[in-house]
Amino acid sequence: MRDALRFGANYTPTRGWFHHWLDFDLAEVRADLDSIAGLGLDHVRVFPLWPLFQPNRALVRPRAVEQLVALADAAGERGLDVAVDGLQRHLSSFDFLPAWTRTWHRRSLFADPAVLAGQEEYLRTLAGALADRPNFLGMTVGNEVNQFSDGPHPDPDRVTPEQAAAWLERMLAACEAGAPGRFHVHAEDDAVWYRDGHPFTGAQAARLGAATAVDAWVFNGTAQRYGPTGAATEHHAAYLVELAKAYADGPGRPVWLQEVGAPAPLIAPDGAARFTEATLVNVLDCPDVWGVTWWCSHDVSRELADFPELEYGLGLLTNERRVKPAGQVVARIAAACRDRERAAGRRPPEVRATALVADVGGARTAPRRSVCAPGGAVFEAWARLTAEGVRPAVVLSDRAADRGHLTARGITELVRTTDVL
Incomplete structure (x- = not known):
């Protein structure tokens, strides 16, 4: 399966959500994993809660680490690989x-310095505990940790792009020290691609770690502006994959669609299956996709309070482990891809020879990256081209005259936003 297209789910436990670590029940975890494996998926992404695993800077709780390893072993028994988010x-x-x-x-x-050292020890400890497990894929430094560096977070820890890059490099090195040679990545929300002045950048996302991780949520203004079935909405994940590739140093870097889901009411429950199918079909038409990890495995129980309404129904399965229509779609597409690969090997999509030029003000800090956000000129032009049947890639303007870069990516035609809008 190493070279196969990967399909997985972000594991949300049915009993207690991520608070299940407080009352860890391996039998319940096994039942959840059985239902995920029943969809024909090949991996899960799991979430230790940092305060529960490292309540003191000098204490990474051995019992919590043992429970994480037990979860990974239970997943392996069911044919599931495991990616672990740390912070x-x-x-x-x-x-x-x-x-x-x-x-x-x-x-x-x-x-x-003290916090950095504590984080390093934590990541190194988790990675080291799993390093000998054959089904351990690797660590993700954390889940959308960039949110804590900038608005709209109500209490951010402000940093410069240089400090953000140094932090990422240090945390990735800690993961590598714990489990050398594994698939260690970092993941941010779409502020890295869309928010002017944000200290975490697309260049960091696309050049640090073993792959570029993309979180593609349409509640960011996409579904509100273009509707639940608009081309921009159904192609949003594919657009972010292509935008991410524009920041990479060269062709071929894998892109992991690490989070994507169908948030109600922007995507109505009776439209979730359509959105899921369209999103997957469109993403799988992008070269260099490593895999898709759907958010999330199971619904959040209505017994738990204070979640935004959209969080309760994002699962591929209900809180009672029944498969939902979106889960049926993911299972069907995963099975079809697996069958094709077994019959003929993996055949990547055709190269996207037409590229839309994005002027973000330079790749390093991208001071004008909001042109790529919903409503921005690049986003609008890409969506319009896609609706017309074009398969556009994206190239940054500072590379548009680099013939070697274009040739390496198979790009033969450049389109400017002014040509489209």
């Missing part, structure tokens, strides 16, 4: 920060 600071609208970083102990999450 869980933000999940489904809630922040998870240990007390040794807040209030009386307030220190920068990205720049304080």
